[in-house]
Amino acid sequence: MRLEIESIDIQAVRPGTHTGVSDHVLYINLKELEEIILRDERILSVELNVTSPGEPVRIVNVVDVIQPRCKLGHEKEDFPGYLGKLVIAGQGKTRSLRGIAVVLSNSFSKRLYSSVIDMFGLGADRGIYGKMQNLVIHPIPAEGVEERAFETALKVAGLKIAVYLARSSVGTSPDQVEIFDLDIPLVLSQNRGSLPRIVYYYQIHTPQHDYKGIGDPMLYGRDVTDLMPTLLHPNEILDGALVSTHTIRKMETYSIQNHPLILELYKRHGKELWFAGTVIGVATVDPIQRQRMANMVGNLIANYLGADGAILTKVHGGMPHVDISMVGEACEALGVKTTVFVNFGHSVGTRSDSLLFDTEVLNAVVNLGQTLERIGLPRPGDLKILGGTSETLVYNPEFKQKAGDPVLEVEGMFLAGLYNHLGGAKIIACEY
Amino acid sequence: MTPSKLKVVHYLNQFFGQVGQEEKADLPFMVKKGPVGPGMALQKILGEKGEVVGTIICGDNYFADNLEKAAEDGVRLAASFTPELFFAGPAFEAGRYGLSCGAICRKVQERLAIPAITGMFVENPGVELYRRDVYICRTGKSAAKMAEDLTKMVNLAFHILSPERGTRLISGENIIRPEEGDYFPRGLLKNEFTEKTAAARGVDMLLAKIQGKPFLTEAGKVKERAIPPPSPIADLTKAEIALISDGGLTWKGNPDGFRGRGNVVWSKYEIDQFLPQNYSAENYEVVHTGYYPLHVLGNPNRLVPVDAMRDLEKEGLVGKLHPFIYSTSGNANTASVCERIGREMAQDLKSTKVGGVILTST
Numbered sequence: 182m183r184l185e186i187e188s189i190d191i192q193a194v195r196p197g198t199h200t201g202v203s204d205h206v207l208y209i210n211l212k213e214l215e216e217i218i219l220r221d222e223r224i225l226s227v228e229l230n231v232t233s234p235g236e237p238v239r240i241v242n243v244v245d246v247i248q249p250r251c252k253l254g255h256e257k258e259d260f261p262g263y264l265g266k267l268v269i270a271g272q273g274k275t276r277s278l279r280g281i282a283v284v285l286s287n288s289f290s291k292r293l294y295s296s297v298i299d300m301f302g303l304g305a306d307r308g309i310y311g312k313m314q315n316l317v318i319h320p321i322p323a324e325g326v327e328e329r330a331f332e333t334a335l336k337v338a339g340l341k342i343a344v345y346l347a348r349s350s351v352g353t354s355p356d357q358v359e360i361f362d363l364d365i366p367l368v369l370s371q372n373r374g375s376l377p378r379i380v381y382y383y384q385i386h387t388p389q390h391d392y393k394g395i396g397d398p399m400l401y402g403r404d405v406t407d408l409m410p411t412l413l414h415p416n417e418i419l420d421g422a423l424v425s426t427h428t429i430r431k432m433e434t435y436s437i438q439n440h441p442l443i444l445e446l447y448k449r450h451g452k453e454l455w456f457a458g459t460v461i462g463v464a465t466v467d468p469i470q471r472q473r474m475a476n477m478v479g480n481l482i483a484n485y486l487g488a489d490g491a492i493l494t495k496v497h498g499g500m501p502h503v504d505i506s507m508v509g510e511a512c513e514a515l516g517v518k519t520t521v522f523v524n525f526g527h528s529v530g531t532r533s534d535s536l537l538f539d540t541e542v543l544n545a546v547v548n549l550g551q552t553l554e555r556i557g558l559p560r561p562g563d564l565k566i567l568g569g570t571s572e573t574l575v576y577n578p579e580f581k582q583k584a585g586d587p588v589l590e591v592e593g594m595f596l597a598g599l600y601n602h603l604g605g606a607k608i609i610a611c612e613y
Numbered sequence: 614m615t616p617s618k619l620k621v622v623h624y625l626n627q628f629f630g631q632v633g634q635e636e637k638a639d640l641p642f643m644v645k646k647g648p649v650g651p652g653m654a655l656q657k658i659l660g661e662k663g664e665v666v667g668t669i670i671c672g673d674n675y676f677a678d679n680l681e682k683a684a685e686d687g688v689r690l691a692a693s694f695t696p697e698l699f700f701a702g703p704a705f706e707a708g709r710y711g712l713s714c715g716a717i718c719r720k721v722q723e724r725l726a727i728p729a730i731t732g733m734f735v736e737n738p739g740v741e742l743y744r745r746d747v748y749i750c751r752t753g754k755s756a757a758k759m760a761e762d763l764t765k766m767v768n769l770a771f772h773i774l775s776p777e778r779g780t781r782l783i784s785g786e787n788i789i790r791p792e793e794g795d796y797f798p799r800g801l802l803k804n805e806f807t808e809k810t811a812a813a814r815g816v817d818m819l820l821a822k823i824q825g826k827p828f829l830t831e832a833g834k835v836k837e838r839a840i841p842p843p844s845p846i847a848d849l850t851k852a853e854i855a856l857i858s859d860g861g862l863t864w865k866g867n868p869d870g871f872r873g874r875g876n877v878v879w880s881k882y883e884i885d886q887f888l889p890q891n892y893s894a895e896n897y898e899v900v901h902t903g904y905y906p907l908h909v910l911g912n913p914n915r916l917v918p919v920d921a922m923r924d925l926e927k928e929g930l931v932g933k934l935h936p937f938i939y940s941t942s943g944n945a946n947t948a949s950v951c952e953r954i955g956r957e958m959a960q961d962l963k964s965t966k967v968g969g970v971i972l973t974s975t
Contacts, residue, residue: 293902303785307783377820377823377824379816379819389903389904389905389975390904390905391905392905393905393907394905394907394908441810441811441812442812442815442816444812445810445812445813445815445816446816449816453816453820454816454820466904466975489823490819490820490822490823491819492815492816492819498903499903499944499945500903500904518819518822518823519819519822520815520816520818520819520822522811522815523832525802526874526945527802527875527945527946527947528801528802529745529800529801529802529947530800530802530947530948530949531800531802531833532802532831532832532833533832533833533834533835534947534948534949535832536832536833536835538835539835544822544830545818545819545822545828545830546830546831546832547811547814547815547818547831548811548831548832549811550783550804551802551803551804553874553945554783554784554802554803554804555784556783556784556785557784578872578873578874578875578902593783593804599783601811603812604810604811604812604813604815605810605811605812606810606811607806607807607808607809607810607811608783608804608805608806608807608811609804609805609807609811609831610802610803610804610805611790611802611803611804611805612791612798612800612801612802613788613790613791613798613799613801613802613803
């Protein structure tokens with residue numbers, strides 16, 4: 182499977198009479214975008230704003246961040262199953278805009294959590310999105326539209342705009358072309374010499390937080406709550422088969438499109454290791470199902486893909502930690518060496534307090550940081566808020582705080598783009 | 614005294630305070646102006662940066678017999694100097710002295726909101742008791758390296774007082790690493806920046822593990838805790854069984870102050886009032902941010918299976934359902950807090966006729 186991603190670096194965004202890219206500047210006709218979004222009857226009206234690094238802007242109620250991308254050539258189905266027709270993602274050419282993101286704000290969500298992006302100060306320095314140009318989409322639902330339908334409408338709007346922006350760059354020559362060419366049957370049959378065969382196990386979801394007991398669409402446009410472990414080509418993940426849920430849990434669509442661990446394995450493929458593919462699966466609340474799925478993942482990795490080693494990542498939460506450790510044990514029992522990525526959910530105690538497993542074989546743990554650490558984000562005098570108002574509540578476990586407070590005490594996991602469950606952040610939790 | 618000099622108060626026991634040996638260990642507090650004993654060395658190290666304006670001295674037994682009250686008294690005496698910085702000891706290996714140094718430092722921080730620093734030998738019981746609240750520098754067993762130990766304490770103090778922002782921690786705090794400040798870790802987890810992404814570290818680690826090369830896990834090691842199981846229930850048909858859940862179920866309004874994560878409390882509720890057969894679903898709240906409580910809020914029996922237990926009781930499979938259910942919220946808690954809650958529940962249950970417990974989690 183071969184995928185070419187052509188990237189154009191966007192250095193500035195300006196209003197324009199038409200939408201297009203010229204000399205690294207993206208001109209946007211906001212009226213055009215508004216028309217596209219309002220074609221969806223679930224949306225009554227929409228606020229569209231562009232913001233750049235350094236501006237005194239705070240984006241609140243953030244539920245997802247998407248990189249502008251579109252397919253080129255024959256296979257023109259973008260985000261298949263969600264937006265485009267159902268085809269297999271991950272092949273052909275994809276156009277991508279770098280340095281700009283589409284940010285989705287939902288101020289009508291009744292879910293407990295959402296995220297914040299600051300375009301200034303400490304928040305911008307810490308999260309990756311405060312360093313980019315951002316187009317913020319903040320819609321208002323049409324009357325009588327059910328909460329979930331509106332959430333889906335917002336996601337669809339974001340994906341459409343991401344595609345539209347990328348498509349507007351066609352004709353401009355790319356700054357970089359990256360080729361992701363991985364022929365897994367060949368990888369499995371080739372003489373690999375001393376290079377170990379490595380498989381990535383990607384736990385993509387946990388049902389424990391399913392809002393109202395229903396999963397959000399993620400994989401080719403459908404929910405994955407009952408997904409059994411399956412093989413997925415890493416290119417499918419990079420190229421729109423998988424998007425984030427309707428809330429951010431350190432795995433927004435942008436970081437799936439730029440999956441740090443998949444990119445790392447590609448980078449080292451053929452040099453230090455053979456990248457032999459990806460298995461995806463979910464966590465579960467059912468202990469029997471947990472064992473069943475752990476066994477199946479271990480079996481796929483060891484007996485199907487013949488891996489020497491596997492890297493395991495998990496989603497946010499304690500229960501998924503148990504799932505991932507059972508997958509790890511299943512792999513190790515079949516002779517596959519593992520590394521497990523975990524985050525810590527407490528600010529006191531030792532690093533080992535967070536380990537929900539006690540087994541000798543899971544001895545290679547990567548620590549993604551203590552994601553509940555609070556960061557104080559002071560506001561500038563002329564703060565402008567997008568996606569809400571200065572009265573918008575920003576989650577804090579101890580007190581009610583508003584987006585316009587003098588200092589926002591935000592837990593790191595709610596500063597979008599700071600932590601990354603998929604390995605993209607340069608962070609580690611240490612004992613002090 | 615120049616205005617830039619910080620006012621420093623120093624705490625010593627009767628021995629280092631040069632009042633006497635063990636026979637003076639019952640002496641109450643006394644206050645001296647200026648430095649005494651090790652305070653002379655402390656003053657020398659502080660140099661122009663600070664002045665030891667007063668020394669508080671207390672007998673080891675007097676202090677250790679009533680730590681909390683003595684600490685309060687000591688702070689009151691220290692406050693009369695309006696200090697900006699406080700040192701205690703170092704206490705080295707001396708157990709009672711270590712406790713008093715830890716207790717007074719903690720109280721000084723609480724009451725006067727100034728840094729308070731002490732020093733101890735690793736085996737001093739004061740270390741385990743106070744290291745979470747107080748910066749305790751590592752010292753040797755004895756006063757042989759007094760000047761070196763005091764220098765560590767002074768350096769740490771000025772690092773804490775420094776208004777500079779740090780660059781190593783995500784939070785921007787300017788906290789020195791335990792090994793650099795040579796103090797006992799305070800049981801905090803803080804995020805640092807790293808050179809490499811987690812993805813790169815993870816691939817490196819896996820390759821090393823496969824190749825049999827040394828690698829360093831980034832999560833420590835779980836302490837082994839072998840808990841012997843109690844003897845089995847001899848006759849279930851006569852046994853009284855209790856229900857415990859950590860699913861965060863409580864009365865609407867959360868009267869017992871559960872926290873949705875990092876919870877530290879538990880409660881017990883009498884089933885006849887809390888969860889009768891004709892319960893009303895709107896009376897409950899789930900204080901737990903780790904799951905979406907759709908089914909529990911619809912019917913709390915799905916978390917705490919009182920209905921199923923009543924059936925088993927009727928069938929005669931179990932003797933009796935204990936009339937209280939025990940509830941807490943278990944989400945992102947530390948092991949030590951969970952252990953305490955478990956111990957307290959077990960203690961409570963031991964005063965009843967309960968022979969077995971069913972724990973339901975989420």
